[in-house]
Amino acid sequence: MGWNLKDGLRDCLIAAAPYGGPIALLREPQRRSPSARPQLEIYSASGGTLASFPWKSGVVKQLGWTVCDDLLCIQEDGTVLVYDLFGSFKRHFSMGNEVGQSQVVEAKVFHSPYGTGVAIVTGASRFTLATNIDDLKLRRLPEVPGLQGAPSCWAVLTQDRQSKVLVANGADLFILDYGTCTAVSPPGLSPQATSIIHMCVSFSYKYLALFTDSGHVWMGTSNLREKLSEVETKVRNPPRQMAWCRRPKSQQASVVIMWDRYLLVVGVCKDTIPFHFEDDSVLVPELDSVRIINATNHELLQEVPAACEEIFKIASMAPGALLLEAHKEYEKESQKADEYLREIKEQNLLGEAVKQCVEAAGHEHEAETQKTLLRAASFGKCFLSNFSPEPFVSMCRDLRVLNAVRDYTVGIPLTHTQFKQMTVQVLTDRLVYRRLYPLAIEICRYLKTPEYQGVSRVLKHWACCKVQQKEEADEVIARTISLKLGDAAGISYSEIANKAYECGRTELAIKLLEFEPRSGEQVPLLLRMKRSQLALSKAIESGDTDLVYTVVTYLKNEMNRGDFFMTLRNQPVALSLYRQFCKHQEQDTLKDLFNQDDDHQELGNFYVKASYKEKRLEARMSLLQSAVDEYNKAKNEFAAKATEDEMRLLRFQRKLEEDKGEYLLGFSLHDTLSTLLSLGLHKLAEQLYKDFRVPDKRYWWLKLTALADKADWEELEKFAKSKKSPIGYMPFVEVCVKRNNKFEAKKYVSKVTPEQKVKAHLAVGDLEGAADAAIERRNEGEISTVLSRCTPATDRTLVERLNRAKATATKK
Amino acid sequence: MAHTGRKDAPEPPDFALLKRLAKDQLIYLLEQLPGRKDLFIDADLMSPLDRIANVTTLKQHEVDKLYKVEFKPVVSVSDQLCFLIRPRIQTVKWIADVVNSDKATGRFRRYKIIFTPQKFYACDTVLEEQGVYGDVTSDEWAFYLLPLDDDIISLELPEFFRDYFLEGDQRWVSTAGSALHLLHSLYGPFSKVYGIGRCAKMVYESWREQVEDGEQKAQQPEIGNVFLIDRDVDFVTPLCSQVVYEGLVDDIFRIKCGSVEFGPEVTSSDKGVKVMLNSQDKVFDEIRNEHFSNVFGFLSQKARSLQTAYDKRRGMDIKQMKTFVSEELKGLKQEHRLLSLHIGASESIMKKKTKQDFQELLKTEHSLLEDFEVRECIGFIEEHINRQVSMIDSLRLLCLLSLTENGLLPKDYRSLKAQYLQSYGIEHLLTFANLRQMGLLVEQQPGEALTAVESKVGKLVNDKTAGKLTDAFSSLAKKSNFRALSKKLMLIPKTGEEYDLRVPRDMAYIFSGAYIPLSCKLIEQVLERDGWTGLEEVTRLLNGHEFAVTGGTSGTEARNKTDPQRIILVMFLGGCTYSEISALRFLGREKGYKFIVVTTAITNSSRLLESLLEYQA
Known part of the structure; x- marks a missing residue:
């Protein structure tokens, strides 16, 4: 170990993170006098100092590490302080107010798929649990019947997507979840025991070990349905620490129990292995092993992996062992190599042998042994034709990475199994937390991690760290960062800028934002930094309306109305957006907007629109009057005139309502006229026609249709004769025909223009007339039209005449 | 690419995948609100939703009752309300009212809003302003594309047209970009993208950004080229009366989301009937692209051949009869039913359209x-x-x-x-x-x-910077220049020659030989020239904003050779008409292309103009 501890690990609170994580050490936590404060020290797993500082806060009950390498210090009063790897304070939270008086008696930090959790038990024997400290939700667990003071032992379990607490009070066991407290009993627990004094749960939460005052260790599944084994240890004092030591899918699970300087490995198979120590030690349970740390050494205790056992067992005849032997002989240039090789090949096990060697290499920690095994594997591979090189190649890569991080300067002693479980991403994260950027980048490059997951991420972290260096000038930092980051894929300058802003370096943040290629990303931060104008133009530049909207709303609340409108005026996109919002939400604001812009045209439109929402006539009139005024200001005479006409029409309609009781309010001029005509109010209609200068054509059409609808044929005839029709007389014919009055229709046939004669005759069904007209006009097309309407059987003479006429017409 | 000769147009990719994706995501979202719930659906989402997940599917995922969003107080008794809506302020406001009125009566419910295809910030703002932001959870259902047929995909966003072209609101641009991105990631990579119009350019850029942000997978492209076109490049075409069968049916009966409701006058019974109009309907498939004057001929021919098929029965022995009944009869009956429907529809159209x-x-x-x-x-x-x-x-x-x-x-x-x-x-x-x-x-x-x-x-x-922005009033200065364009592109076939609508010689047949749709002619020209070179005068008349970009992949050498290169995705921003689709189908048959039409919505002259009315009584 790289550290130099005078007093060993005595009187220390220690927490070591799994997966070869860092170690935190608090000496003499009980000491309170201001003159001699306890010292909090943070070391890497190899004992390299990362941080050391005097502890100035309250009494710490428990230390623990989160999944992202943050240190949790749980104090007596229920406050939890969070520090990073380098001992800088990050934040704090509380485990509940009720903890206050009763104080935390014991606390545990645990990991689950949901993150890192904290569980405490208070002096009042109540448990409080938080499953994920990043999304803090405190759960106060129900009371345990008959429990006074601290329980004899307890553990946190994660089962069925829920965190539960397993508590022992004497010989009784209880499971506490959010709502209930259930008494449970482990099947087949030896009856001599009067109290369970220690317990531990496996890394995967699947297995449970209980230590009783009779010296028995009960091992079983954590759901307490199955007993695996029970072993008597012959030691009755309570152990200092207990941990499961098993690798995934292993057959030889065991529990490691540690008393002062005595360690016992108790297998499920009932075998025990004793170890003696010289020094106080700490057990760190891992996924596939247990690490043992003391003042001088850091050891790994694990079940020997099957592959290694097969190969290195004395006189092993396993294919892997033979292959290793063969390769050794080959190096010596001895023909025995061939013999060994043949032996494997005869059993058809060469593939198996290579696999064993590769796997064993993964479990070995000595680089030399790894190399030997890999060389043997590579040698064996040469004699195989169809063997996938993938496992071999990836193992070589993994080992290279593993050896690099196991180096004492880095100090992350991972096993291959752990590495596979934690993934490269997490490993890079851990390196980044330790600020080992170059190594992290190298690893990412070496393993060809996609840029935005690997190198870019590391660079981003580096940059975020860089902006915190207070001694360097903004200019310099910005330049360094942009130089190094260049345009690595997936770098978000806005995140870095955000970090800079958090550190109070607004200017630097703005400089950094300049590098952000996506303007959309710059906006939220600019807003937070109160650079709203800049934010607005950036938002517009991004073309993302939603973003523009964000800024506009923000500005609206930030600025006074006048300034706000002025700002919008210079940004048409924002303005049109805001207008749309106002249209739905704030009609009055819309008016103000137009007013400020002197947009009289739009104001006019606004009033017209408003008038339609208004039920009362007076209000409607006054709105329309405003519209007229605005249109006049906008020099839109046409609209002004049209609006005035509308007002006149409304007045007329009101008068009509008063005089005749006809409700026509809101009808268009056309509809009003047609209603009047159909009601027979010809005088009024006439008046309207003159007042509004309705075009003659329209009036004639209207009157014609209205009269025909009423079948007032007499009036129609009078009307037709009143003066020369501006729409001709064809419509008269058509209208009559439409109402199936051919008799009336015929009256007008003679009046239509020569061009329409044929059509008119046809319309009333007068074939002969049509024929006469067509022949008279000598129009070939028209003659054909008539012909097509004739039935040869009945109109034979007519057809002949027409054909003759057609012939002459064509000749011409 | 005239020299490539007439190849058979390649088969389009399978777009059913889009439906499956949308369905899976919807189910996932519904399951995010466990337990029984009532579902409120925006009226215009009803039909598209029906194409993705029918009522049975919804019921399987604990949807109790379905309601249409009607802006009325809610009568549901369920404790959980789920709203499936377009991100519109009005709807969100209504939901806020629902929540607030529940609060006032002391009723506790859980509310979830699923916005589709995406949520807008404005929606959050409304929720915040109404003080219900915390009471409601929201999600996005990325349902961008609804395949209406083998070669038609719709975004079902009719408001795109008004919002973008009239209001100058670019909110849907990124939606269109995302839709394109989705197609790109499923059927791409595209080797070449052409486009014309401001909106097209923005959509292209939005899409590029998403491509750069995301992971790139190397896969075999199924769609080679893309053409983006703004509706305002060509307003003339959608404003003309449609005379091709499918277009006529749309003009008269209004095809909604690929299906149409024929009233009693068509079915000649007392009930109307809802029919899906797509290539599955064999009768329709044959006449959809025909000029209306040919439709009757086709239909009567079809009727005769159907009769012959029926007549086969005569003189069959028992065994033959059995196979006939089990294998053919059902198909014949189905065809018979469809045939009589289309004849009914045609008659109804005739009645309306042959009038003076x-x-x-x-x-x-x-x-x-x-x-x-x-x-x-x-x-x-x-x-x-x-x-x-x-x-x-x-x-x-x-x-x-x-x-x-002009x-x-x-x-x-x-x-x-x-x-x-x-x-x-x-x-x-x-x-x-x-x-x-x-x-x-x-x-x-x-x-x-x-x-x-x-x-x-x-x-x-x-x-403004780099002309990246649209000015809301740009159209003010816009001249249509139709006359000049028509001359340049020879959109009006020479008069005086007889135009045989039965054997069309160019795309003009969709307008009785009077006019080649500008939009389709542009596409034809650009594809032929592989870009805009030689069309400078035309693009100037169209106010520019044209672009042609070769994708990252080595598309150029693969051109003309592989099938995917002859599958062309045409994206209409602001809607396209069935006539244009027919014209493109014709062009595809002539030149050996397969056009896939992606549109923000199917439009026609009435829809286009109705969307521009300000005041609807």
Whole structure:
């Protein structure tokens, strides 16, 4: 170990993170006098100092590490302080107010798929649990019947997507979840025991070990349905620490129990292995092993992996062992190599042998042994034709990475199994937390991690760290960062800028934002930094309306109305957006907007629109009057005139309502006229026609249709004769025909223009007339039209005449 | 690419995947609110939702009752309310009211809003302002694309058109970008992207950004090229009357989300019927792209062949009869049913469309397109307005007149507007203001005045960084330049020649041989030239904003060779019509392409103009 501890690990609170994580050490936590404060020290797993500082806060009950390498210090009063790897304070939270008086008696930090959790038990024997400290939700667990003071032992379990607490009070066991407290009993627990004094749960939460005052260790599944084994240890004092030591899918699970300087490995198979120590030690349970740390050494205790056992067992005849032997002989240039090789090949096990060697290499920690095994594997591979090189190649890569991080300067002693479980991403994260950027980048490059997951991420972290260096000038930092980051894929300058802003370096943040290629990303931060104008133009530049909207709303609340409108005026996109919002939400604001812009045209439109929402006539009139005024200001005479006409029409309609009781309010001029005509109010209609200068054509059409609808044929005839029709007389014919009055229709046939004669005759069904007209006009097309309407059987003479006429017409 | 000759158009990729993805995500979101719940759905999401997950599926995921969002107080008794809505302020406000009224009566419920396809900040703001932000949880259902058919995908966002082109609101741009991104990640990578229009450019950029942010997978592309086009590049085409069968059905019966409701007059029974119109319907598939004048011929031929198939029964022995019944009869019956439906629909269309009025309407349209006897057209329009034939049709003719003539003479503008107001009420003053802003119906300005406006707008645009932004009023200065474009691109086939609609020789057949749709012609030209070179004059007339970008992949050498390179995704921003789709299908058959049409919504002249009305009684 790289550290130099005078007093060993005595009187220390220690927490070591799994997966070869860092170690935190608090000496003499009980000491309170201001003159001699306890010292909090943070070391890497190899004992390299990362941080050391005097502890100035309250009494710490428990230390623990989160999944992202943050240190949790749980104090007596229920406050939890969070520090990073380098001992800088990050934040704090509380485990509940009720903890206050009763104080935390014991606390545990645990990991689950949901993150890192904290569980405490208070002096009042109540448990409080938080499953994920990043999304803090405190759960106060129900009371345990008959429990006074601290329980004899307890553990946190994660089962069925829920965190539960397993508590022992004497010989009784209880499971506490959010709502209930259930008494449970482990099947087949030896009856001599009067109290369970220690317990531990496996890394995967699947297995449970209980230590009783009779010296028995009960091992079983954590759901307490199955007993695996029970072993008597012959030691009755309570152990200092207990941990499961098993690798995934292993057959030889065991529990490691540690008393002062005595360690016992108790297998499920009932075998025990004793170890003696010289020094106080700490057990760190891992996924596939247990690490043992003391003042001088850091050891790994694990079940020997099957592959290694097969190969290195004395006189092993396993294919892997033979292959290793063969390769050794080959190096010596001895023909025995061939013999060994043949032996494997005869059993058809060469593939198996290579696999064993590769796997064993993964479990070995000595680089030399790894190399030997890999060389043997590579040698064996040469004699195989169809063997996938993938496992071999990836193992070589993994080992290279593993050896690099196991180096004492880095100090992350991972096993291959752990590495596979934690993934490269997490490993890079851990390196980044330790600020080992170059190594992290190298690893990412070496393993060809996609840029935005690997190198870019590391660079981003580096940059975020860089902006915190207070001694360097903004200019310099910005330049360094942009130089190094260049345009690595997936770098978000806005995140870095955000970090800079958090550190109070607004200017630097703005400089950094300049590098952000996506303007959309710059906006939220600019807003937070109160650079709203800049934010607005950036938002517009991004073309993302939603973003523009964000800024506009923000500005609206930030600025006074006048300034706000002025700002919008210079940004048409924002303005049109805001207008749309106002249209739905704030009609009055819309008016103000137009007013400020002197947009009289739009104001006019606004009033017209408003008038339609208004039920009362007076209000409607006054709105329309405003519209007229605005249109006049906008020099839109046409609209002004049209609006005035509308007002006149409304007045007329009101008068009509008063005089005749006809409700026509809101009808268009056309509809009003047609209603009047159909009601027979010809005088009024006439008046309207003159007042509004309705075009003659329209009036004639209207009157014609209205009269025909009423079948007032007499009036129609009078009307037709009143003066020369501006729409001709064809419509008269058509209208009559439409109402199936051919008799009336015929009256007008003679009046239509020569061009329409044929059509008119046809319309009333007068074939002969049509024929006469067509022949008279000598129009070939028209003659054909008539012909097509004739039935040869009945109109034979007519057809002949027409054909003759057609012939002459064509000749011409 | 004429030299490649006529290859058979490749098969389009399978877009059913899009539906599956949307369905899975919806189910996941529904499960985020465990327990029984009532579901409120935005009215216009009903049909699209039905295509993704039917009622049974919803019930399986603990949806008790389904309600339409109707802006009325809620009668549900459920303790959990889930709202599936478009991100509209009005709807969110209504939800806030629901929550607040529950609060007032002391009722506790859980509320969840699922915004689709995305949430807007404005929605959060409304919730915050109404003080219910904490009471409601919200999620996004990234349901961007609904495949309507093998080759039609719709975003089902009809408001895109008004929001973007009229209100100058770019909120949907990123939505369109995301939709494109989704297609890219599933069927890409695209090797070449062409586009024209401001919005197209912004969508392209939004998409590029997403591509750069995300992970890139190397996969075999299923779609080679993409063409993005703004609706305002070509307003003329959607404003013309449609005369191809599918378009006609849409104009008359309104196809909604790929299905149509035929009323009793079509089914000749007392009940209406809802029919899906897509390539699964074999009868429809054959006539959808046909000019209406051919449809009856097809249908009667079909009827005869169907009869022959039925007639096979005669003289069969028992065994043959058995196979006939089990294998063919069902298909024949189905076909029979569809056939009678389409015959009914055609008859109904005939009744409406062969009337004198419609013929004259078409004649007027064609005259306008050809710049022929314009004065008479104006007379016709005037009469049309005076007789109150149809509010929308009159407006449509006015717009066509303005677009083809590059604005109306001030005298005509005033008189036609005044007459229109007399017919339909003064509220249309606002409609005219909107149409003017869109550049759809404008007054010809004396030369100087226009340049003044133009320079003012131009200045505004230049002031802003790199022209990345849209000015809300850009369309003010926009001239349609239709006449010049029509000459340059030869959109009007030579008159005088007989045009056989049975054997169409170019895309003009969709308008009875009178006009080749500008949008489709542009696509054809760009694909042929592999870019915009040689079209400089055209793009200038279209106000620029054209682009052609070759993707990161080595697309160029693969061009013309592989099938995916001949699958072209055309994205219409602001909607496209069935006629345009028919034209593209025709173009595809001619040149051996397969066009996939992605549109913000299927539109037609009525929908387009209705969306621009300001005041609806």
